[in-house]
Amino acid sequence: MNITKGDVQELRRRLKKTECTFGRLCGCYVNSGKQIVTKFTEQFSELEEDEYYKYLEIAKKTFSGTLGANLLELEFDRSDSGIEHQKYLLTLKDSKLANEELLDRLYEQVIEEYSYPGNYLIVVYHDVYDVPSKATSGEDQDESTELYAYCVCAVCPVELAKPALGYKEDENRIGARERDWVVGLPDLGFVYPAFANRGSDVNAVMYYVKTGRPSHPEFIENVLGCVAQRTAAEDKLAFKNVVHDAFGEDEEQADAAFFQMQKTISAMVAEREEDESLPPVELTAEAVSGLATEAEVPDEVRAQIEKSYEQVFGDQPPQAHNVLDSRLVEEGTVKAHTAALEQKVAVLQQELAHQAANATDTDEDDVPWETGTVIDVRMPQERAVNVHTEVVEGQKCLVIPLTGDESARINGVEVE
Structure with missing residues (x-):
């Protein structure tokens, strides 16, 4: 040019x-x-x-x-x-x-x-x-x-x-x-x-x-x-049709492969924009075959993409930025990020539900005070049966019997 x-x-x-x-x-x-x-x-x-x-x-x-x-x-x-x-x-x-x-x-x-x-x-x-x-x-x-x-x-x-x-x-x-x-x-x-x-x-x-x-x-x-x-809009549409037609009626796989190829093209174009000394990327049939391989497209589909691309574009391969669908890449990236966040939230919710199911629920009869602060004590059930309340020097107390050389800690501090 x-x-x-x-x-x-x-x-x-x-x-x-x-x-x-x-x-x-x-x-x-x-x-x-x-x-x-x-x-x-x-x-x-x-x-x-x-x-x-x-x-x-x-x-x-x-x-x-x-x-x-x-x-x-x-x-x-x-x-x-x-x-x-x-x-x-x-x-x-x-x-x-x-x-x-x-x-x-x-x-x-x-x-x-x-x-x-x-x-x-x-x-x-x-x-x-x-x-x-x-x-x-x-x-x-x-x-x-x-x-x-x-x-x-x-x-x-x-x-x-x-x-x-x-x-x-x-x-x-x-x-x-x-x-x-x-x-x-x-x-x-x-x-x-x-x-x-x-x-x-x-x-x-x-x-x-x-x-x-x-x-x-x-x-x-x-x-x-x-x-x-062709204009850039026509190049973009022709490229999309080549990829989708190669997958036949499997639109879901076609969309996934096309998106992955577009992500790679986007990275190639961004690299050229950062360094103006680099020439524009020309998408030959061989280059498109490489994109398909990187997107893990099945070999028979990749071969069909390369063949159709050669027929459509011939000896006038478009430049990468002409077939780049920036909006598709941006929207797809946002969707993928949102889906990843939703998956993380789902995992956290499952973990919290699992912890709640395994926790020992405090029975109202075990609460040593009717009002005020609740002290939550957790221990094996065989020990819990010996715990009782008792008034000591006019103060209602929770008594936990200790045997042998056992000791107790409150908030990590050993009780004398």
Whole structure:
């Protein structure tokens, strides 16, 4: 991967009114029947203030997310089709969105490949970033290293506003508000050329997918001409299915094995996070087989996991953090800790019950005083029969006969 977190942040930081240099803004509104309702072209700097910030927010969202998770670096397919798509995107970028035919081609391709049942907006931006050079201290210098010209495309669902009450000024009353169509934040989008190592990479596309949404492989392949990739959410689900399917209908064992494998993956990822010099862990089929062995998975099931994993992921094994289900590990660890505590409490309760059952209960008749402090004396039953109360010098006493050389201790202190 050539795009770095710093590259993404550098572009994203510029998306504010004081630094944004977007030139032309184009787009079209598509209805649920896949028909273009309207098209528009604007100079970004001439937009009304409210519109300016809304369109800026849409563009900024296309640069958000986590690299390798929902922000993917795509490479062009080296087939004739992939090369043709790359040439088209370069031509579109070089036209600065002034060629209507090139824009229409993009709209048509998006409409053909984007699977969405409702209305949506396609927005395309053009920008030229005068990339400043970096001083040895890391601060920006005035001198430019290159001009980075690029296009941003965002596809945004448009939904009907929810019913609500509002103040109707012309009628001076509270009534139902008129519902209108509202443009949401992007479902997907892309930046071409990619900004990698603070420069233009015409051989790559930075592709954005809303977190939790599918990657739309048909869009990647047929609109961009790139090799499809999974998002982290798709990697995670595919990995889980591989493990569970190998166990067949034994869901309990599948859940237990999957949890143990996730715990090991969590430790591997944590180690890399502590030491940034270590490269990310790539989960090959062989590595997953090792995880299964460590989780004490039966050999035949482990072999099936390795085989299925190889078929699903092929020569593009995911990184460990992409298949890690942190919530599952956390919840499972808490449950295991709670269960261990409950087991300890149960054992203690059994011990207390056992001690109570074996203890000699003090009979009310054996209590030497009717009220006040109770002195509890324990001894074998054959000796207890000789214990009695007696008044000595006007004081009621408990008398325990001693024979031979016997002695007595109270609270560990010998009685003379």
